[in-house]
Amino acid sequence: MTTTTALRGTGTVQVLGVPGDRHDEILTPGALDFLARLDAAFVHRRLDVLTERRRRAERAASGVPLTFPLTGTAIRADTGWRVAPPAPGLTDRRVEITGPPDRRTAVEALNSGAQVWMADFEDATSPTWHNVIGGQLTLLDAVERRLGFTTADGKEYRLRDDADLATIVVRPRGWHLVEKHLVVDERPLSASLVDFGLYFFHCAQRQIDAGRGPYFYLPKLENREDARLWNDVFLLAQELLGIPRGTVRATVLIETVPAAFEMEEILYELREHGAGLNAGRWDYLFSLIKTLGHRSDFVLADRSQITMTAPFMRAYTDLLVRTCHRRGAHAIGGMAAQIPGQEPAADEAAFAAVRLDKEREAEDGFDGTWVAHPGLVPLSRTAFDDVLGQRPHQIDRTREDVDVAPADLLAVRRSGGTPTPEGIRTNVSIALRYFDAWLRGEGAVPLNGLVEDASTAEIARAQIWQWIRHGCVTRDAVRRIVDEEVAALGAEYPWAQVDEVRALFERAALARDLPAFFTTDAYTRHLVTKSGGRS
Structure with a gap:
């Protein structure tokens, strides 16, 4: 067990996880002190955010209708604000590949030809202690350009020598999760602050020196208070490490139904560090059940039957594109999870489905999209190349034709299917x-x-x-x-x-x-x- 005493009145961080190879490179006294300072500053606000989420969930369960909040009316009506301009490495995001931060996935993703690799500590990582700290080591080695390994059968994985590797964007775990292997006063730290803080402490300046920056995907947000908390975390982290204010960039996954009603407010709270919004389709459907699943008029059909052309999903994605482009942010489309390399007939069907999905996203105004496998990168790039051409994005396409009402976001019955x-x-x-x-x-x-x-x-x-x-x-x-x-x-x-x-x-x-x-x-x-x- 490692212990470090943090400064400025913060508590003592204890490391309760079993020591592993090279863990000392990540769990340094300085890094643990940094986590302790973040924890001391935000532990109570995090609990307030979770309490507010529960209160809103109870209101929805009691029948209070979801709608665009009155408290955000002025923000939505104000046409004068925009998010920060695209940061280095985030101007062109037409294909983003996602996956856990293990070494093999990292090498394949960074070499894939995608513009961005989303290193996912949230949905794609089982948060064992080995995976959490091993993922941080993967990111450190990737930033240092020393990432590589050889499998037991002799296959080598190495980063390409050229500079054209995917830009790293890290998705930390959500505010609702804790990291029980790192504690202060016998209280586990926020998993969000652990994943963010360790990467930021070790890699923020290194990324700046390499011509990129510390970039993040923020999961499971539900309202502007969630976003404001993250923005304040960014401000303090930059101040503590002497990183220029506004260097961080964050893209928010709109993967909860409550967040769909506060897209502009969420971007507004993050505007100094904002980079875009992403349409997280599966978590969005999951959130719909959590929020309104007690009602018989919100029973969903098989998930394979719920396509992105369903009326309520189309309203959600159209509103996301309009919101992003109105505020100068990137709109990133949903996941293609197909795995190429199966039987020829299965591959042909998978490629056809992906091509149709990505062509629809590009034509609808999205600036980029997600894939889970390197084999889908060329196909997805072509779909966006055909619409974007040499342009890095289509933020100037503001989709003024989109007019989405609260009822449109909740029009599940019109989707049909049982x-x-x-x-x-x-x-x-x-x-x-x-x-x-x-x-x-x-x-x-x-x-x-x-x-x-x-x-x-x-x-x-x-x-x-x-x-x-x-x-x-x-x-x-x-x-x-x-x-x-x-x-x-x-x-x-x-x-x-x-x-x-x-x-x-x-x-x-x-x-x-x-x-x-x-x-x-x-x-x-x-x-x-x-x-x-x-x-």
């Missing part, structure tokens, strides 16, 4: 298999030709809960499917933790009330006490 037996089984199977991988420390998992992460597991288990609640399927019928799928999982993978997986599914999908996130409970019950966890 749950199918195949959809029910698919959701059970994906949730169980992802839970098993996550408990073993894997956060991005190939399943059925797609890269699945925590966001798709969340929507899968939340849909099961919603369908049971509204009588689309019985709890007993789901349990029979669980029995069959757990047996299949154990037969295919003898090492699968079937008892833990089944229990996690019961808690996450079959409880009377829907847990806010499966990750919070599973992290405490499983990851903290496993190998590489708390000593």
Whole structure:
């Protein structure tokens, strides 16, 4: 265990995680002191933010309608403000590749030809202690251009020698999560501040020296207060390390329904550090169930049937593009999770679906898009090249034709479709298999030709809960499917933790009330006490 005493009246940071190779390069006294200062400044405000989220969720559950807040009227009406201009390396963002910050993924992503690599500590990382600190080492080595390794079978992974590597943008974990291996006064630190703070402390100046900067994706925001908290974190972090104010850039994932009603307010709070908004489609659907899943008029069909052309999804993405371009920010489209390299017929179908999706995004005004696999980068780039040409973006296309009302964002009934037996089984199977991988420390998992992460597991288990609640399927019928799928999982993978997986599914999908996130409970019950966890 490592201990450091922070200065200026802050507490003592204790490292409770098992020491690992090179951990001392990340968990330096200076870095721990920096985390302690961030914690001392924002611990109470973080709790206030979470309390406000719960209050708003209770209001929505009680029937108070969602709408554009009156408190933001002046911000939305003011045409004079814009976000900061694009920072170095973030002017052209037509293809962004995402993935966990492990060494192999990092090399492949940085070499992929994408403009941006989003290093994901949130949905694509199972937050074991080894993964959290190992991810920081990956980022440090990537910034230092010394990232590489050789696999057991002799395959080498190295960064290209040329300068044209993807720009690194880090997604820290959300405000609702904690890091139990780093504590102050026996209280765990905010996982958001840990992921942000360690990267910022070690890599911010290095990135500036390399002609880039400390850039971030902010997950799970719900309102302007969440954004204001992040903005104040940026201000203090820059001040403490002597980084010029306004150097940080942040792109916000609009992946919760409440945030969709406060897009302009969120950008306004971050305007000094703002870079854009992203359409996080799977978490958005998950949030819809969490927010309004108690209502029968918000029952969703199989997620495979809910395309981005559904009226309520189209309203959400059109409003995102209009909001971003009105304020000089990039609008980044949703994820293509397909995995090329399967059977030729499957590849052809996957490529056709991705091409159609990316062409739609580019034509709708998005400035870039997300992919999960390097094999999708060329196709996605072509879709945006055909619209953008030599321009780095299309922010000047303000989409004044878009007029979205609150009712449009909630027009779920017009999307049609009902749950199918195949959809029910698919959701059970994906949730169980992802839970098993996550408990073993894997956060991005190939399943059925797609890269699945925590966001798709969340929507899968939340849909099961919603369908049971509204009588689309019985709890007993789901349990029979669980029995069959757990047996299949154990037969295919003898090492699968079937008892833990089944229990996690019961808690996450079959409880009377829907847990806010499966990750919070599973992290405490499983990851903290496993190998590489708390000593």
